[in-house]
Amino acid sequence: MAETTVTIHHHHGLHARPAALLYRRTRQYQSTITIQNLNRPEYGELLISPINLLRLSVREGDEVRLRAIGEDADLAIADISTLISTNFGD
Amino acid sequence: MVSILIVAHSAQLAEGVRELVEQVSGGRVVIAAVGGDLDGGLGTSIEQVVSALRRIATPAGVLILADLKGAILSAEMALDEIGNIRAQISDAPLVEGAYLAAIEASVGATLEEVAAAALQAYTMHKLH
Numbered sequence: 001m002a003e004t005t006v007t008i009h010h011h012h013g014l015h016a017r018p019a020a021l022l023y024r025r026t027r028q029y030q031s032t033i034t035i036q037n038l039n040r041p042e043y044g045e046l047l048i049s050p051i052n053l054l055r056l057s058v059r060e061g062d063e064v065r066l067r068a069i070g071e072d073a074d075l076a077i078a079d080i081s082t083l084i085s086t087n088f089g090d
Numbered sequence: 091m092v093s094i095l096i097v098a099h100s101a102q103l104a105e106g107v108r109e110l111v112e113q114v115s116g117g118r119v120v121i122a123a124v125g126g127d128l129d130g131g132l133g134t135s136i137e138q139v140v141s142a143l144r145r146i147a148t149p150a151g152v153l154i155l156a157d158l159k160g161a162i163l164s165a166e167m168a169l170d171e172i173g174n175i176r177a178q179i180s181d182a183p184l185v186e187g188a189y190l191a192a193i194e195a196s197v198g199a200t201l202e203e204v205a206a207a208a209l210q211a212y213t214m215h216k217l218h
Contacts, residue, residue, distance in 0.1 A: 020114040020193045027197045050193040051210040054186075 002077040003067045005038065006084045014058035018088045023050055025083055031070025033080070038063040092195040092204045093120035093146040095177075096188060097139055097165055098157040099132050101125035107155075107185055111192035118196040122146045125157075134161045139168035143175060151176035151201035153191050153208065157184045178205050186211035 010018045026033045026048045035052070036045040039062040046052040058064055064084075068076045083089075094111070098104035104125030112121055122142045127133035146152060154177060156162045165179050178201055180187055187208035194207035 016114055017116075020116060020196065023193055024116070024197055050190045050207060051214060054190075054216075055214050 001067065001069050002073040003065065004077050004081050005063055005065045006081050007063050008058055008060060008084060010087055010090065011060050013060050013062065014053050014056065014064070019050065019053040021083065021088050022080065023048060023053065025080055026076070029068070029070070029072045029076035029079075031068040031073045031076045033066065033068045033076055035067075036065045038065055091119060091148065091198055092150045092191075092201050093122070093148050093152050094188065094191055094195060094204075095139070095142055095146060095152055095154045095165075096121065096123040096125075096184070097134055097154060097161040098123070098125040098184065099134055099161060100157075101130075103157060107188050110185070111188045114189060115192040115196045119192050120146045120148070121192065134164040136164050136167045136171065139164050140171055143168060143172055143177065147175050147177075149176065151178065153177070153195070153201060153204050154179045155182060155184050155188045155191065155208065156180075176201065180205055180208045182208035182211045186214075186216075 033048050034045045035048050037056045037058050096104045096107045104123035108121050108123035124138040124142045128135050154165045191204050191208040194204045
């Protein structure tokens with residue numbers, strides 16, 4: 001298992017394009033990858049999917065915890081946190 | 091890859107939804123929009139739906155999303171007219187359904203998976 005906590009700096013939060021980019025990236029890995037919005041923990045830890053990203057209401061400035069379970073977990077978490085920290089290429 | 095057809099009673103509405111979901115699909119998904127009747131008024135035209143379906147048909151299939159029931163009826167008649175085409179009409183709300191379908195289609199999901207993603211729109215509230 002691999003895990004990391006990152007802050008979302010994109011002005012759209014995890015909606016629209018950033019959400020789509022994040023989901024597409026997670027689909028490149030075999031691991032099961034979950035996300036929890038630490039600023040809204042009541043929504044729980046959810047699998048990364050388009051509908052769950054809408055549910056989580058992640059806004060700019062929110063912290064999220066990402067967890068991956070699977071053979072490529074370390075690689076997946078490293079890659080996804082880079083995608084987020086480089087602001088989805090914007 | 092599954093393509094998506096937006097059918098609405100207004101050309102502007104259909105085009106607006108297309109513009110929105112085009113952005114989340116990252117240009118990976120073929121998305122067509124038809125709206126309005128043949129005279130440029132409000133309504134849906136079976137001919138326009140038929141021609142759009144023929145344009146974007148793919149072996150993976152087409153998911154059709156509609157704004158109101160009249161658009162569903164036009165889509166059904168268009169599919170009857172074309173006959174042999176892999177397509178499914180979605181019962182999902184137009185904007186949320188198209189948004190979810192476009193993201194799912196963009197990862198190369200099957201028509202069944204894309205259709206299921208669109209229907210997930212019913213499982214969430216947007217007011218929190």
